[in-house]
Amino acid sequence: MKLTYYILGLLALVTSDATGNQAEDGSSLKNCQNIREKGFVEVGHYVVYNTVNNTVEAIMIHCDEKDGMLQLMDKEDGTAGRSVARNCKELQDQGVSDDGPNIIYPFSNHPDTPILVLCDQTTRGGGWTVIIRRDDSYDDLTDFGRTFEEYAAGFGDVNYDFYIGNHVIHALTNPSQNELLVTTEDTDGETGYAHYQYFHIGDRDEWDLKPYTMSVGLYTGTIGDGLGYHVGMGFSTIDQDNDISVGDCAAPWGGGYGGGGWWYRACYHACLTGPYGTMDFRWYSEAGSYYVLNKAQMMVRPSTCT
Ligand SMILES: [Ca+2]
Numbered sequence: 001m002k003l004t005y006y007i008l009g010l011l012a013l014v015t016s017d018a019t020g021n022q023a024e025d026g027s028s029l030k031n032c033q034n035i036r037e038k039g040f041v042e043v044g045h046y047v048v049y050n051t052v053n054n055t056v057e058a059i060m061i062h063c064d065e066k067d068g069m070l071q072l073m074d075k076e077d078g079t080a081g082r083s084v085a086r087n088c089k090e091l092q093d094q095g096v097s098d099d100g101p102n103i104i105y106p107f108s109n110h111p112d113t114p115i116l117v118l119c120d121q122t123t124r125g126g127g128w129t130v131i132i133r134r135d136d137s138y139d140d141l142t143d144f145g146r147t148f149e150e151y152a153a154g155f156g157d158v159n160y161d162f163y164i165g166n167h168v169i170h171a172l173t174n175p176s177q178n179e180l181l182v183t184t185e186d187t188d189g190e191t192g193y194a195h196y197q198y199f200h201i202g203d204r205d206e207w208d209l210k211p212y213t214m215s216v217g218l219y220t221g222t223i224g225d226g227l228g229y230h231v232g233m234g235f236s237t238i239d240q241d242n243d244i245s246v247g248d249c250a251a252p253w254g255g256g257y258g259g260g261g262w263w264y265r266a267c268y269h270a271c272l273t274g275p276y277g278t279m280d281f282r283w284y285s286e287a288g289s290y291y292v293l294n295k296a297q298m299m300v301r302p303s304t305c306t
Contacts, residue, residue, distance in 0.1 A: 032067035043069045045103050045114040053139075057159045058101035060116040084111075087172055088119035089127035089301045097121050101158045104129065106171040115168060118158045120299055124195075128181060128299035129172055131164045135295045136276040144273040145252055145259035148240040152204065152212075163261075163273070166212040166235055169201045169300070177303040180216060182272075184223055184283050185295035192223035192291070194283070199300055202234075210234020210242040214263040224285035226270025230263040237261040272296045 029035055029048045040046065043064050049056050063069045084105045085091040091102055099121050103114045118130040133156075134144075142156040144163065154165025172178065180199035185191045197218035204211045212235040219225040234242035236250040238259050243249045249267035252259035258280030260273025269290070274280025276294075283291045 032061065032063035032069065035063060036068055041070050043071045047101055047103060047116065055159070057157075058116065060103060060114065086175075087127075087300075087302065088117065088121065088129040091119060092121050092127045097126070106168055108171070108175060115164075116158055117164065117168075118162075123183075123299075124181065127301040129164075129301065130158075130297055130299040131169050131172070132162070132272060132296070132298045134161050134272060134276070134281065134293070134297070137294075141276055144261070144275070145238055146261060148211075148235070148237040148261070151235065151237050151261040166201060167204070170203055170212065172300055173200045174203075178300045179303045180227075181299050182221075182223075182226070182283070183295075183297045184291060184293050186283075186291040186293055189294075190291075192221065192283075194219060194221035194223050194226060196227065197303065211240075212263075223283050223291060226284040226290075227263075229269040229284070230265055233263040233265050235261060236264045243267065272298065 029038065029046070030050065031048060032046070035046050035048070045060055045062050047058050048061050049058055051057075065071060083094060085094060086106050087104055088102065091104065096102065096119070099119060101116055102119050104117050105111055105114055107113050118133065120126060120128040120130060138160045140160070142161045146155055151163060152166050154163055154168060156162025178199050180196040182194040183191065184193070196216045198216060200215040202209050202211075202213040202215075206213070210233070214227070214230060214233060214235075216227045216231055219228065236242045238250050238252050238261075241248045241250065243264035243266060245264070245266035249264035250259065250261060258271070258274030258278055260271060260275070260280070262268060262271050262273050269284030271280055271282060272293070274282065279292050281293050281296070283293060283296070285291060
């Protein structure tokens with residue numbers, strides 16, 4: 001145990017400004033050796049940065065004993081030697097104030113499973129974990145016409161456009177009350193937001209409920225309550241129809257709408273997964289009116305009001 005406490009003391013000295021997994025000048029972290037030189041000595045997952053086509057991209061790597069890292073023993077109170085966060089709000093509470101990719105451990109039943117996520121630590125107080133990002137300015141755009149299993153697991157790249165996965169959204173919104181912030185930019189370049197004080201995604205298998213049923217409420221914002229129409233709906237995709245339409249709202253072009261997975265009813269007011277450059281990537285504002293979008297983001301954080 002003496003060794004443990006010596007190492008923890010060393011950690012406190014050299015990483016006092018970076019209690020998360022990422023140093024402030026994260027772009028200099030390219031491998032485990034760089035991470036060790038920054039004073040991070042513990043076996044675990046870290047964010048590193050590679051330059052690809054003049055763009056800095058974050059990826060997650062694992063550094064272990066053969067990289068010169070140390071397997072720290074658990075503390076006497078039984079908690080792990082390494083501080084981990086379940087979401088971006090907990091990272092913020094640990095002193096991580098930078099926007100960008102970081103590592104969280106959101107699964108209460110698999111607390112050692114890390115995922116690379118995008119954190120927003122500045123908008124409206126920060127602490128947000130981004131669950132979907134669409135942005136048509138990227139070079140290689142992600143196809144959002146995906147299967148139920150792909151939407152469950154998540155797809156895309158946190159450096160660009162992505163969907164974090166219904167499995168993760170359920171884990172993020174389940175243990176506590178969460179709020180949701182939707183931000184949009186329409187085809188005229190106008191930006192707006194919708195804030196919901198309450199947001200929750202059910203589990204994949206719940207008695208008497210469709211998979212990943214959405215609850216959302218207490219709207220304020222500038223673009224209208226686009227999600228209100230979708231309350232209580234399960235998640236539908238090109239290969240799984242959980243909507244209440246006689247048709248199939250998630251059917252791809254030709255059969256229905258844009259093919260994106262969504263909490264369709266019959267069929268939708270807002271949909272943030274439709275194809276770029278079409279009216280199926282849009283946000284409802286009021287009866288008969290909606291914004292066609294170029295960019296959109298949804299992000300969640302534990303609610304400050306309970
Ligand atoms: Ca249907």
